[in-house]
Amino acid sequence: MSGVVTLTPAPVLDRTYLVRSLAHGKVNRSYEIHEYMSGKGLNVARTLHIARVPVAGVLPIGRDDEHLLFRTPYPHILRIVPILGRIRVNTAIVEDGGRTTNVNQGAIPMSSADWQRVVDLAVEQLMEMDADWMVVSGTHPFDSDTGDYLDMTQLFERTREAGARVALDTSGAPLERLTRSGLVNLIKPNADELANLVGRNLYTVGDALDAGRELNGLGIEVGLVSLGADGALAITADEAWWGAAVAPGLVNTTGAGDATLAGFLADSIREESRLGGGMPRLDLEHALATAVSWGALAVSLPTTLITNLADAPAPVVQVPDPARELLETTHLVA
Numbered sequence: 001m002s003g004v005v006t007l008t009p010a011p012v013l014d015r016t017y018l019v020r021s022l023a024h025g026k027v028n029r030s031y032e033i034h035e036y037m038s039g040k041g042l043n044v045a046r047t048l049h050i051a052r053v054p055v056a057g058v059l060p061i062g063r064d065d066e067h068l069l070f071r072t073p074y075p076h077i078l079r080i081v082p083i084l085g086r087i088r089v090n091t092a093i094v095e096d097g098g099r100t101t102n103v104n105q106g107a108i109p110m111s112s113a114d115w116q117r118v119v120d121l122a123v124e125q126l127m128e129m130d131a132d133w134m135v136v137s138g139t140h141p142f143d144s145d146t147g148d149y150l151d152m153t154q155l156f157e158r159t160r161e162a163g164a165r166v167a168l169d170t171s172g173a174p175l176e177r178l179t180r181s182g183l184v185n186l187i188k189p190n191a192d193e194l195a196n197l198v199g200r201n202l203y204t205v206g207d208a209l210d211a212g213r214e215l216n217g218l219g220i221e222v223g224l225v226s227l228g229a230d231g232a233l234a235i236t237a238d239e240a241w242w243g244a245a246v247a248p249g250l251v252n253t254t255g256a257g258d259a260t261l262a263g264f265l266a267d268s269i270r271e272e273s274r275l276g277g278g279m280p281r282l283d284l285e286h287a288l289a290t291a292v293s294w295g296a297l298a299v300s301l302p303t304t305l306i307t308n309l310a311d312a313p314a315p316v317v318q319v320p321d322p323a324r325e326l327l328e329t330t331h332l333v334a
Contacts, residue, residue: 002129002130002131003053003054003129003131003132004045004053004054004055004056004135004265005056005057005058005122005125005131005133005134005135006042006055006057006136006137007041007058007134007135007136007137008041008042008059009041009107009118009136009139009140009141009150010039010107010108010141011039011041011059011060011061011138012038012039013036013065013068013089014036014090014092015034016034016035016091016094016254017030018030018031018032018033018034019031019093019095020095020096022101028093030093034303036072036305037069037071037087038304039138040257040258041057041058041138042057043137043262044057044137044258045078046073046077047258047259047263048262048266049074049077051262051266051309053265054129056077056125056129056131057078057079058078058081059079059080060080060083060110060115061080061081061083061087062083062085062086063083064086065086068087073305081117083110083111083114084110084111088106088108090102090105092252094302098252098253098299100252100254102254107142108141109141110143110150111143111144111145112145115143115150122134123155123158126159126162126164132164132165132268132280133165133166133265134159134165134166135261135265136155136168136170137167137168137170137258138169139170140152140170140174149177152174152181152183153181156181156184165185166183167185167187167261168188169187169258169261175189176196179197179215179218180218181219182219183219185220185221185222187215187224188226189225190257191227191326191328192331194208194215194225195211195330195331195332196333198211201331201332202326203325203330204325204326205320205322205326206322206324209240209320209322211223212225215235216235216236221236222236222284223236224261224264226260227326228327228328229327229328230327230328231243231292232288232295233288233320234264234284234285234291236282241285241319241320242317242319243292243315243317243318244292244315245295245313245314245315245316246313247296247297247299247300247313248297248300249299250299250300251299251300251301251302252299252301252302253299254303254304255298255303256298257295258304259294260291260295261291263291263292263294263295264288264290264291265287266287267287267289268284269281269282288315292315293312293314294309294312296312296313297312297313
C-alpha cells in the first residue's frame with residue numbers, strides 16, 4: 001500500500017505504573033514505570049511503522065512540551081504542529097493479571113486557527129505520500145472559539161477528494177455525529193459503542209451484524225467491530241467476516257484497539273486492484289486476520305508500544321455464525 005496518515009487530535013503523555021496489586025485508599029508502590037508520548041493515532045502509526053507500512057503521524061503539541069518528542073520512539077515518523085497549551089497526562093495502573101485502572105485527563109481545547117494548521121498539515125502529508133487512508137483516532141478536543149467539538153468536515157472532505165479513505169476511531173458525541181456525516185469510510189466501535197449507535201442492545205453475533213449493516217446503510221463502508229472476548233467482526237454492505245486470536249498472555253488491555261486498527265489498515269488494500277483505477281478494493285478477510293492477530297499480541301504487552309510483530313498469534317477468520325450468543329452484555333447509555 002502507498003501509506004497511511006494518522007492524526008491524533010489530543011495526544012497525551014502516558015504514564016504506566018506496574019504493581020503487584022492495587023489497594024484502594026492505601027499507599028501503593030510500583031515495581032516498574034513507563035512514560036512516553038502516546039495517543040490512539042500515534043499508537044496506530046508506531047505499529048504500522050514496525051510493520052514497514054509507510055506512515056506519517058500528525059500531532060498538535062503544546063509549544064512548552066516539544067522536548068517530550070526526544071523521548072518518543074520513532075520520532076522521524078511524526079509531523080508536529082506547535083499549538084498553545086500543554087499536553088494532557090493519562091495514568092494507567094496495571095496489576096499482575098492484567099487488571100488496568102486508568103485516570104485520563106480531558107482533552108485540552110484548541111483554537112480554530114491552530115486546528116486549521118493541523119488539517120492543512122495532515123492533508124499535505126496525505127498528498128505527499130499518495131496515502132490510502134487518513135486515520136483520525138482518539139479523543140476530540142473542543143474548539144475554544146466555537147465551544148463545540150473540532151469540526152472534521154473540511155479534513156474529511158479534502159481526504160476523500162484526494163481519493164483516500166477516512167478511518168475514524170473515537171467515542172461519544174463525535175462518533176455519533178460523524179458516523180452519520182456521510183464522510184467516513186471505516187469506524188471501529190466496540191460492542192457498547194455499536195449498540196449505542198443503533199439504539200438497542202446486542203445479544204448475538206447476528207445482532208451485531210444487523211447493527212453493522214444498519215451503519216453501512218448510513219454510508220459507512222466498513223464496520224470494524226471489537227467484541228472483546230467474542231472476537232471481532234468486519235462488516236460491509238455485501239460481505240462480513242468474524243475473527244479471533246488467542247493472546248499469548250493478558251498483561252494490559254490498553255492499546256489493543258489501536259493495534260487492531262493498525263493490523264486492519266496494514267493489510268486492507270489489494271495492490272492489484274489499483275490497475276483498474278479508482279479507489280482500490282478492500283481485502284476484508286485478510287485485513288481482519290491481521291487485525292485480530294495484532295490486537296491479541298497487544299494485550300500481552302505491558303504498554304501500548306509494540307516493538308516486534310513476529311510473536312503475533314495465529315488468527316482464525318471465518319464466516320460469522322449469527323446464532324452465536326455474545327459472552328459480554330452490551331450497555332446502552334441513558
